[in-house]
Amino acid sequence: MPEISSIKQAKEQQAAEAxxxxxxxxxxxxxxxxALPELSQLLAPATTVLTARRKSRKNKVPVKRPEPTDFSQMxxxxxxxxxxxxxxxxxxxxxxxxxKMNPLADIGEQLRKRMRQEEELGPS
Numbered sequence: 001m002p003e004i005s006s007i008k009q010a011k012e013q014q015a016a017e018a019x020x021x022x023x024x025x026x027x028x029x030x031x032x033x034x035a036l037p038e039l040s041q042l043l044a045p046a047t048t049v050l051t052a053r054r055k056s057r058k059n060k061v062p063v064k065r066p067e068p069t070d071f072s073q074m075x076x077x078x079x080x081x082x083x084x085x086x087x088x089x090x091x092x093x094x095x096x097x098x099x100k101m102n103p104l105a106d107i108g109e110q111l112r113k114r115m116r117q118e119e120e121l122g123p124s
Contacts, residue, residue, distance in 0.1 A: 017030065093106075093107075096110075
């Protein structure tokens, strides 16, 4: 009797595999199902990965956005800093100009330096 049930089971498996082979889109999914891990194996590592992700998110330093270069888009504090910087550069240029003989050439030189600096920083 046990032989008959095992033969019957083998024939049923062959018939099931033949049916799966005839399905054009899916094909035989049994090898894939056999190769997949058990659900318990998948759940254990997933929980450790999730906790590691949560911890790494907490420890990350926020990325600082670049400051806008358009004056109309700047915040009040950014405008104030820019104006202070420009004022100090201007007063430094005036001091160096007053000490020299040819102020027009000095102004041209200051403008060339400024243009080179802006080109190095890139187009805005």
